[in-house]
Amino acid sequence: MNEQQTEVIVVGAGPTGLLLAGDLAAAGVRVTVVEKRGAEISNLSRAFAVHARTLEVLDARGLAEDLFALGGRKLGELFLFGRAKVKLNVLDSRFPYVLMTPQYNVERVLRERAERAGVEFRFGCKVTGLDQTEGRATVRTDQGDLTAAYVVGTDGVRSAVRQAVGIDFPGEAVLRSMMLADVELDEPPADSPAVSGANGAFCFLADFGGGLWRVIGWNAADQQDDDAPVSSDEIRTALKLAFGTDFGMREPKWSSRFHSDERQATAYRAGNVFLAGDAAHCHSPAGGMGMNTGIQDAANLSWKLAAVLRGADPALLDTYAAERHPVGEAVLRASGRIIRVAANKSRVVGAVRGAVLGTALKLDPVQHKITGLISGIDVHYPHGHGEHRLTGARAADLALADGTRLYEALRGGRFVVLDSTFNDIAAADALATAAPDGTARVVRPDGYIGWAGPDDPAAIAAYLESHAGKR
Structure with missing residues (x-):
């Protein structure tokens, strides 16, 4: 592809970058994805939980059923420290559960969609720099330069894009020497996922199906460098300390070691360059919110981006950071609290945390807040003064x-106008239909309400003109 034909360059082909690129291509935008890895989708991944809001995002693209077809477990309840129950089955969603499935299944569904939409992929391509001049951005790579109107860095915690544009990524390492493995268990726990912490260790176990369990473990008494191999005995020891048993663990299918950081970019944008996913925020794996938050950034x-490229008000792009930065911050805080409670070495805390948390979760407001945050269902973007x-x-x-x-109706990146008599719709991709109450509203392509109020065709037309652009 000639570099001048590319309108958006996406750096990174993980779930965040793949959803973003697929959306743009489906909207008619010419997209190139740059990925330093090879073309093969790895069968090793850290993420495993697909929460309700992400399933809604996939549903709005006709992809939820494709993901279900690849397998996984639907869990309506999560158990923390033995007694504390998080009830996802009460969520107001078509998907009142978390789907436990490996990240590579999510990547496969999103990659296939992006390929069908015409995204160009450049695998084995390493970013070496980035320049911006006259409203365009040029990505330097070891395979040559690429220039486009916009660049989005979805290239992870060590983002080359973020570093190239000089955006700070402050934070700290919360826990070091965390272990990750997929194993078979002869005597698996009754509940999945299962979380427990005791004796200076904590472990998380989740059933992937097919006899495999994902283990995330940490032992304060056995801290090693990230590049040190993980032994079976280390994992067994952590399980025994945290749960009192190793559940008859067999040899791991694979394992790795990592440290858990809490970091967030100070800005999500520098000129015509944007950050999303782990390039913009990273946090502990507690709650399984990382991949989900990145996918929702992309949505x-x-x-x-598509709307501005076809004539919408460029100020629309300023709302990305305004809406998503607070969400990233909230997820970082929540996951940090969970991991700190789990890793607390105090015997007193270990003895009472399950009972205390279990009691708290019996209170409806507490249960609602936690389930809404973990699932992503309760995200509400700020609205301006005078807006509905x-x-x-x-x-x-x-x-x-x-x-x-x-x-x-949202499929295809459409706006949906609910309860409007407005027929001469300004945007070719807007659909009009009926709402269940007397308030008219315009639903954005990402499934959030962009405008609401009395049925006012002129106001709806003005909103669509500034936010939808032209095809």
């Missing part, structure tokens, strides 16, 4: 007058 940014209180809220799926669902 927020993709339609805005619904503006920025997640739009729940609902049945439409033509027999379809709202999230089916």
